[in-house]
Amino acid sequence: MSTLKKSFRIAFILCLLSVSAFSQIIQPPKWEISLSDQSAEVGEEIDLIFRAEIPKNWYIYSNDFDPDLGPMLTELSLEGSKGLEKVGELQAIDPKRKIDEIWEGEVSYFTGKGEFRQKIKITSEQVKVNATLGYQMCSDVTGQCVPYEEDFSKTFSAQATSNTQTQEPVTTFKEQTSEESEKAQNKEVPKTEIAESPEKVTKVSEQAADLSGDPEGKQGDATDLLPFLIAAFLGGLAALLTPCVFPMIPMTVTFFTGRSKNKSQGIKNAFIYGLSIIVIYTLAGTLVAAIQGPEFANWLSTHWLPNIFFFLVFIFFALAFLGLFEITLPSGLVNKMDAKADQGGLTGVFFMAFTLVLVSFSCTGPIVGSILIESAGGEIIKPILGMFAFSLAFAVPFTLFAIFPEWLNGLPKSGGWLNAVKVVLGFLELALAFKFLSVADQVYHWGLLDRDIYLAIWIVIFALLGLYLLGKIRLPHDSPLENLSVPRLLLATITFVFVIYLIPGLFGAPLKSLSGYLPPMATHDFNLEKLIRENKGAAVSESEMTEAPKYADLLHWPHGLQGYFDYEQAFRVAKKENKPLFIDFTGHGCVNCREMEAKVWSNPEVLSRLKNDFVLVALYVDERTELPESEWYTSEYDNKVKKTIGKQNADFQITRFNNNAQPYYVILDNEENLLIRPKAYDTNPQNFVEFLDKAKAEFEK
Structure with missing residues (x-):
């Protein structure tokens, strides 16, 4: 056999393997x-x-x-x-x-x-x-x-x-x-030929999150855990700058330098001190993790009672930080821990750390409580690592200053700025409290906290925070602000920028960066952006549609796009207009289809190409509208009678493209040949632009 023939065979086999890897029937449970x-x-x-x-x-x-x-x-x-x-x-x-x-x-x-x-x-x-x-x-x-x-x-x-x-x-x-049915599961279906060499199929990483316990993929997901750990670490640093903690730093240094016989012993005690702080807080996280489980997490995340409780806890913490009252532990408990700290030795060092934790509770309690509440949800690792990150940031400065007491000379003096830090944290706690009220409101459909009301509350809170940073508002325990420091001015500027960013949300702007914290767009009373976009799309499209789409009274396209919902009609129009046919295999219940539409199709480059360069057809595989009996047929795939629009669309996807999953995007030429390898779920808009451009270029050849 010649080298050319061998090469051709290898290429042909690789092509088939690539097609079969991409086009496959996903087996049911x-x-x-x-x-x-x-x-x-x-x-x-x-x-x-x-x-x-x-x-x-x-x-x-x-x-x-x-x-x-x-x-x-x-x-x-x-x-x-x-x-x-x-x-x-x-x-x-x-x-x-x-x-x-x-x-x-x-x-x-x-x-x-x-x-x-x-x-x-x-x-x-x-x-x-x-x-x-x-x-x-x-x-x-x-x-x-x-x-x-x-x-x-x-x-x-x-x-x-x-x-x-x-x-x-x-x-x-x-x-x-x-x-x-048994034969249907093992039946070979015809493969569709591809006009260009298929690209290598990207495999799902073997290290992807195991969703057998969490369909959101957040249990142990590094992309979700890392921001949380960073926030917990920053919370530990913020706790250092509160009035309850900052003055404790020189007191701690005095404790070690005054009682240590030599520098090496002082360094050893300092490390044990810092480690003790980490152990104490991490044990608290471990306790939270131990009492959590799937049922507890399910109840915790959906029931109105814990969400209202967390809402009230955050409000309580916020009011304490703003200066309405002080959170204090029983003095007897603090005195007992302080007495044990005076014993000396390793036990004394540990209880010195415990005393610090208790004395600083009025300032660290709200931050620690916020971290534990945010980590609640049935996960084992998250609360433990969250408290570890917080305590690490909290303990390291105490340890370093105990080892290098001369660094104390570079610390700023205590003053009104400490209370300002506490007040800023209070405003943040107040804003975050409404997230829990929003969850309860959505689950039980109370209608108390629609998206626009939620945004209005946040706009007012952060506007007040900006005015506070500029010195226009004074709260209890604040010192007179004689001049405005540069850091404070920069923080005020950032706060007002955030307020301006929120304002368009009142009129329907999606505010995608805050989607996890805001109520659903469906609760928005006046979505001006959607109204303009859809009206504009409808006005343009009515004159451009070659034929009135079948089933348009039942089905609709997003973002003002106009297309068809019947394959034969759409193919006929595509041939008449000499355009490639873009097939969207979708479903009413397909969450990732909606995500693609929200994150990818909304991109201006994608939207313009879909609107101008293709004839569109959306084939809903779960549309239950029953067709006239004259349009029924028995599938060659599973020998079942296909009576509904959805059943016929699903059968078409399986028998023609050997695929049964959605979303699934196919582009055909006027002879019903594939122009490019079909595309599945991919939330990168640029990848979708390249997919459309390659198909259009192939069509123009």
Whole structure:
């Protein structure tokens, strides 16, 4: 065989491997159906139990949240079953909950394992269960969502009614899917040829967050943990500059220099002192971590009671920092620790550190409490590392000044600036308090703290902080401000810049950098930016549309874009206009589809290309509108009749592109050939621009 032929074969094999790696059918969870009581009698009620083993890095949505929110709720159909009656609705057993910023509300979900129960009443001795479970599985690692339908079939015999009391063993039956469904899972589907050499598929990192316990990917995620640790470390530095702590530095140095026999002993005691501070605070973090668990975290993050409690705690801390009152510990406790510190030796050093922690509590307590509250959420590492970072920043200066007492000469003298630091922290605590009230407000739909009201509160708080820094406002314990220092002026400038940044948010500006702290955009009463953009898009597009889009009364495009919702119509228009066809395989319940639209499609470069260079078609795979019977067909993939818009779109994606996950973006030419390798979830706008530009350039060839 010639070298040229060998090279061609190798290239061809690599091409196929690349296509198959990118275009693949994502397998569903492994399901198991069982009965709560196999020996039930006719007339009794039992539970059908559906248990799922969910793949690593994936989660499925439950069914006990607002159906209008967005994600696809898990639903059960017993159509075709005999000898039973459905009692009540499908129940999710202990799902997890969270506030989803994309969906702007609370969702429930399962990771690792999931369980649903449906109560049924036995009506005859021969029972046939035909169950279809419809649900949605998503991943925050791959950025994909997949809608599924799982079929179950089981027959069993019930006992005739008698007065004999029966036992209630639980018997588990393996899932029995139809032969057609089993064949469909292993069936080969045709591959679509690619017009250009496929690029190497980027693999998901093996070190990606294990979402089996956290679909947000934040448990142990360095990208989430690092900012928190930096904030905790800065909190420790800020605590040093409060009136309760700063004067303690020279007192500590005096303690070591006066009692140490020589310098080496002083250095040793200083290290033990600093280590003791770190141990004391880290133990507090460990205690918080120990009492947390998944159920506790679930309750903590969603129930109104802890969120209102945290809101009141932050308000309490803020008022204390602003000077309304002082937080003090019982004097007896402080005196006991101080007496133990006088014992000398290593024990005395440890209790000297304990005395510092207690004496400074009135200033450090609010900061420490804020760190522990922010870290609460079922995580083990976060509160421990948070307290370690805080105590490290807090302990190192004490240790260094004890080792090098001559550095004390360079410290500024105590004065009114210490109270100013405390007041600034008070304003920050006051602003952050409303985050917890907002969570409770969203979960329970109280309507107390809409986005515009929340922003108005923040604007007022930070404007007052700016005026305070300029010396226009004086609070209790403040010294007269004779002149304005440069650092204070710079902080005031930064504060007013932040206020100006917030103001457009009152009129609908997204303020993406604060998305994690602000209420959802859906709660905004007057979104001027959205109103202008959508009206402008609609006015331009009506005259440009070649045909009136089918299903436009049901479905809509974001950002004022105009396109189609039926493949055949869109392809016909693309051919007529001689433009490439951009296919968006999407879903109402696809969270990552919404994220792509919010973060990528909103980019001006992406938006202009989608609007001007392509004919657009959005194919919703979970649209449940039933088509006329004349448009039904039986799929070659799973031998099921496709009756709805969504079922036909999902079948089209699988059979034509060997893929069943969304978001999934495909660009075709006027002969229905791929112009470029399809693209999945990628929140980098520049990558999407390159994807569109390459497809357009290939089309123009």
